[in-house]
Amino acid sequence: MKIGLVFNQKPKKISHENIDMYAEWDGPETINAVANALKNGLNGTGRREVVLIEADNKMFNKLVKEKPDIVFNMAEGFYGASRESQVPAILDMLNIPYTGSDPVTLGICLDKQRTKEILSFHNISTPKFLTVSSGKELENISLPAVVKPVWEGSSKGIINNSLVRTKKELREQVERVVNDYNQPALVEEFLEGREFTVAVLGNEDNARILPIVEIKLDELPPGSNKMYSYEAKWVWDTSDKPLNIFECPARLNPKLKIKIEDLCKKAFNVLRCRDWCRIDVRLDKNGEPHIIELNPLPGVLPNPEDNSCFPKAARSAGISYDEMINSVLNSAIKRLGEN
Numbered sequence: 001m002k003i004g005l006v007f008n009q010k011p012k013k014i015s016h017e018n019i020d021m022y023a024e025w026d027g028p029e030t031i032n033a034v035a036n037a038l039k040n041g042l043n044g045t046g047r048r049e050v051v052l053i054e055a056d057n058k059m060f061n062k063l064v065k066e067k068p069d070i071v072f073n074m075a076e077g078f079y080g081a082s083r084e085s086q087v088p089a090i091l092d093m094l095n096i097p098y099t100g101s102d103p104v105t106l107g108i109c110l111d112k113q114r115t116k117e118i119l120s121f122h123n124i125s126t127p128k129f130l131t132v133s134s135g136k137e138l139e140n141i142s143l144p145a146v147v148k149p150v151w152e153g154s155s156k157g158i159i160n161n162s163l164v165r166t167k168k169e170l171r172e173q174v175e176r177v178v179n180d181y182n183q184p185a186l187v188e189e190f191l192e193g194r195e196f197t198v199a200v201l202g203n204e205d206n207a208r209i210l211p212i213v214e215i216k217l218d219e220l221p222p223g224s225n226k227m228y229s230y231e232a233k234w235v236w237d238t239s240d241k242p243l244n245i246f247e248c249p250a251r252l253n254p255k256l257k258i259k260i261e262d263l264c265k266k267a268f269n270v271l272r273c274r275d276w277c278r279i280d281v282r283l284d285k286n287g288e289p290h291i292i293e294l295n296p297l298p299g300v301l302p303n304p305e306d307n308s309c310f311p312k313a314a315r316s317a318g319i320s321y322d323e324m325i326n327s328v329l330n331s332a333i334k335r336l337g338e339n
Helices: 028-040 059-066 083-094 103-110 112-121 167-181 230-235 254-270 309-316 321-338
Strands: 002-007 049-054 070-073 129-132 145-149 185-189 195-202 213-215 275-283 289-295
Touching (some): 112 129, 167 185, 195 254, 195 321, 254 275, 275 321, 309 321
8 A cells, every 4th residue: 555644844944933833734753753653554564655745836746646545644734724625625636535634624624713603503512702803893802712813723823812801902912813814813702611632533423532631721830821822832841841731531520521522522523524633622610611623633743742632642542653643544444445
């Protein structure tokens, strides 16, 4: 079997002013770890041919030339709200099967507004929200709230000051998002309860919920807001000095655990996610879970000290990194065989 591994690799040097521009892209250590897992096969059996294909303007010709039997898609893209959809759309055009969700689902899940509209339509709990393009549209918004770019991932644009408690802070953060990211701002009700991230592996009725990861917000630096901001994810928590911010499996009473798992399965299927996804969940003041967002292209940093949550959940379930990657591939192969 020939597997095409399609990815976006972070540049070696990133200027300070563009510090979060490539946050969604993968480093060489992650790309190599996934490639090696795919080469080795499940449990180290059955060597496969893996072709590395960067998702740049030469990708189309490489795909035509290599003709992979299947593509393991990790590409996040770069330009526009459709960037995560571009690679799978090209693969569909070339009739090359691939892992993960289709371009429609990837596009919707990147757009937090569209995601929340669909979740709300299906009565899946998600915080109240409003999308705005200027500071003139902020009269009827309840505070506190969190201000986010509408279509970014990896906590891009969600900084410690994104949690706003006054109209002045709200206006400043909306203007920052609109000006810095050239897109509308999502103003979302702030839920004051615990926060979790939930890894889903498989498809439809066979989708498996891996051990739930809790983000222990009390372990953030003193004076910081209790939310998983860009600073918490990429600045304060490093492989050299990891924060003790995660607990997996999370300590949950059985009733709440089932509620979270059922909510995530329903969201996964309603958004038509495929093969894998990481779903962020937060509790309200009454302890009820709400979906914050879905990440159908989850990060998979191989080094445990990097605190990548999908591999962390897999390890807690007794699944090695190589087994996790191959489980995604095998879920896709099984799904494709059933179609």
